[in-house]
Amino acid sequence: MDVESFYNLISSEYTEMLERLVPRYREMLWMILDYVPKDLNPKRIVDLGCGTGNLSEGIVNQYPEADILAVDLSASILSEVKQRLKDYSNIKYLNEDFNTLEFETDSIDLIVSSIALHHLTDPQKEKLLTKIYSWLSPKGVLIFGDQFAGSTKARYQQHMENWKLSSEGKNVPKSEWKLWMNHQDNHDFHTSVENYFNWCRRIGFKNSDVVWRYYLWTVFIAHKNISI
Ligand SMILES: C[S@@+](CC[C@H](N)C(=O)[O-])C[C@H]1O[C@@H](n2cnc3c(N)ncnc32)[C@H](O)[C@@H]1O
Numbered sequence: 655m656d657v658e659s660f661y662n663l664i665s666s667e668y669t670e671m672l673e674r675l676v677p678r679y680r681e682m683l684w685m686i687l688d689y690v691p692k693d694l695n696p697k698r699i700v701d702l703g704c705g706t707g708n709l710s711e712g713i714v715n716q717y718p719e720a721d722i723l724a725v726d727l728s729a730s731i732l733s734e735v736k737q738r739l740k741d742y743s744n745i746k747y748l749n750e751d752f753n754t755l756e757f758e759t760d761s762i763d764l765i766v767s768s769i770a771l772h773h774l775t776d777p778q779k780e781k782l783l784t785k786i787y788s789w790l791s792p793k794g795v796l797i798f799g800d801q802f803a804g805s806t807k808a809r810y811q812q813h814m815e816n817w818k819l820s821s822e823g824k825n826v827p828k829s830e831w832k833l834w835m836n837h838q839d840n841h842d843f844h845t846s847v848e849n850y851f852n853w854c855r856r857i858g859f860k861n862s863d864v865v866w867r868y869y870l871w872t873v874f875i876a877h878k879n880i881s882i
Contacts, residue, residue, distance in 0.1 A: 656841070668706050668731065675834055676769070677820045678868050679708075682799040685866040685873045686766055687712045689797055691880075696720050696763035700789075702752060702798070703727075703770020707735035713766060714742045720764075727751050752782055757789040765790065767798035769871075775843050780853045783876075787857045790878040796859075801870040803844040810844070813869045820869075850874055 673679055686709060690696070697720055704710045704724035714722055722745040726732050729749050739745055752774060765786055771779060786796050804810035821831055847864055854862040859876040866873040 668734070669708060671830060671834075672705075672708075672769075674824060674826050675821060675830065676871065677817070677824075678871065682866065682868070682871050682873060683709050683712055683768060686768060686797050686799050687716055689865045689873065689875055690716070690764060690766075691795060691877075694763060694793060694795060698762050698791075699723070699764045699766065700725060700757070700762050702765065702767035703773070704735055704747075705731055705768075705770070707738050709766060709768040710735060710745060711739060714739060714745050717764075718742075718744065720744060722746070723748055725750055725752070725755065753778055755782075755785070757785075759788050760791045760794075762789045763791050763794050765794070765796045765798075767800070769800055771798060772801050772842050772844055776845050776849060779843075779845065779850075780857075783850075783853050784857050787859060787878060792879050794878045795875065796878075797873065797875045799866075799871060799873045801842065801844050802850075802872045803846050803870075805846050805848055816869050844870065847872060847874065850876075 676682075696717055699713055699717060699720050699722045701710045701713060701722065701724045704726050707724065710722065710724045713720075722742075724732075724735060724745060725748045726735075727750070732747050732749055736747055752771075771782070774782060783796075790796065804813055818831070851862055854876045858878075860879050862874065862876040864872055865875055
């Protein structure tokens with residue numbers, strides 16, 4: 655089953671499933687929102703891989719005056735988020751693949767994402783980061799949470815084992831864990847934080863950092879021009 659069909663299939667129960675499966679999921683979203691620079695005042699924001707809108711909802715509440723675009727590959731998941739956030743007129747939706755996205759240079763102040771970019775292979779991630787750098791306005795920032803590998807295979811393995819133990823502790827049904835692992839083995843491309851640092855440096859981001867981490871889940875920030 656491809657990524658689009660997988661998310662179409664689970665869209666109606668997606669949020670509950672994610673909250674069971676991802677330890678400290680809400681804390682990660684909160685950290686993404688909290689680490690947006692306080693002086694940024696973003697006018698145009700893009701959420702990459704919005705899913706059912708858990709991060710988009712935080713963004714729209716934090717920036718009620720901004721124009722927000724929520725992007726996702728799954729049409730079915732987009733119908734969920736449209737319904738859920740129907741009272742917000744400043745959020746628009748785009749059913750598109752990250753690989754074919756295009757925006758004008760310097761046109762976006764803030765790009766956010768949560769648990770979505772790992773669906774791209776490493777070359778695709780680097781290509782998207784290069785485009786993100788050009789789309790961001792001079793003070794623009796990329797901040798996203800995602801699943802990352804470790805810096806070594808052994809550390810990655812340890813993260814995976816800890817995740818499994820934590821899921822068992824939370825009584826995640828075995829069938830759900832299996833479904834998720836099957837999807838992960840076939841469609842997820844966890845990479846190391848080091849790779850992101852190297853790509854960001856090569857592309858020209860002035861400052862990049864990790865602001866939160868728990869097992870695989872990491873919140874990564876990259877500033878286009880400001881070295882803070
Ligand atoms: C694990 S969900 C995360 C959703 C949401 N950001 C959250 O935190 O709840 C990943 C989302 O990314 C979307 N996605 C995966 N690959 C994509 C791609 N290549 N282009 C656009 N969206 C993609 C999926 O359809 C799915 O809705």
